[in-house]
Amino acid sequence: MGVKQEVRQEVKEFLTSRRARVTPDQAGLAGGSNRRVPGLRRTEVALLAGVSVEYYSKLERGDLTGASEAVLAAIADALRLDEAERAHLFDLARACAGPAARSRRRAPAAAVRPAVRWALDNITGGPAFVRNGRLDVLAENALFRGLYWDAYQLRERPLNLARLTFLHRELAERYYPQWDVSADINVAILRTEAGRNPYDRDLQDLIGELSTRSDDFRVRWGAHNVRHHANGQKHFIHPVVGDLHMSYEAMEPMDEPGLNFLIYAAEPGSPSEASLRLLASWVATQEQGAREPGVPRSRD
Incomplete structure (x- = not known):
């Protein structure tokens, strides 16, 4: 067809x-x-x-x-x-x-400009990242890498949040206490993107792969639900710092249609804000250890 x-x-x-x-x-x-x-x-x-x-x-x-x-x-x-x-x-x-x-709609970018990466690096209070409509993570700050630390140990690059959710479900369920909700959102975002860019071959390949390998994805895909992922609440369970209750806001860079710049934030003074500070310290230690030969990386 x-x-x-x-x-x-x-x-x-x-x-x-x-x-x-x-x-x-x-x-x-x-x-x-x-x-x-x-x-x-x-x-x-x-x-x-x-x-x-x-x-x-x-x-x-x-x-x-x-x-x-x-x-x-x-x-x-x-x-x-x-x-x-x-x-x-x-x-x-x-x-x-x-x-x-x-043709008037530009193809989604496959990478981000250096200035966007610098902006991400300067966000230190919460996880932040840039993704495209295929849910590829194109750039991120240290707190986002810390939040998804185990997922970043997978060899797949770029990290794709839909593949993580459906093809590494055991790992995803450790992050998402409401896996079904996250799965619904992922599929609705991809369905929305398929309407915007049906001639995106990489997107069609991703949908085909997920449909073939995941019954959960295939059933949800058949529901034809779509979603604008603009803002909301997110609950993560991190293996080191525990529960994280955060709000997120999504923005589209004015000169990069199709990309989303997302920032997570915890309520000031909340336990989650304290946990994010702990996560920032932890990931800094992990990444410093990764840069120094002979220094083991520990999750403790």
Whole structure:
């Protein structure tokens, strides 16, 4: 199956899954008892969006080519899409037009500028890193390396957070006490990126690898959930310093679309803030030992 056919299949499955999620009551319609489909019927979505049933059926078969922004917005409203889902629908519409229509969007960077690395190194109060939409960690500060110390002992470079979550699950579960939540977030981020950049061969290879090697990934991928990972709370369990409850904020560098600059921070005066100070001291010792021949690295 070519990329364009894959995009059309994604459109079909995304719209079908979102339609199945909306009940007539939620849409302000009479439900009735003789319903053979979960959620809304195509005729009901068409009615709510103000388009013909034939035209909506064409869209749901995967052909968004030529659909205007007004029509897409009406479909998004009818299906009660959230901000991330709405953006995903518009990304899929651009993808349906083929690579030429997407040429204005620059390919995600494969590396970061030295100044970004310097900025990361100057963040000393919390873990910070830069990743792309494939969840490759492209640069990080010392506290982030300390947070994921055992993961950095793996040979894979760059460190990929989705591979860590699904292909090194035992290790990932030691970091993430709510592994299921982290797994859902990882897949939703990748699904969002696949809508933005369906012609990214490295991304498609990653999705294929994870789908082949992980049943947990494959099931989640089939749910077609998307997410904007902008801010929130994160709970880690570190093997040396224990529980870390942190907030995170994500930013996109203005001249590097597709990259995310994420910073974790603990509440001032909290036990987690004290644990981050301990982690900073610990990782400094570990990395100093790694630079000095003959000095053993200890986790104690």
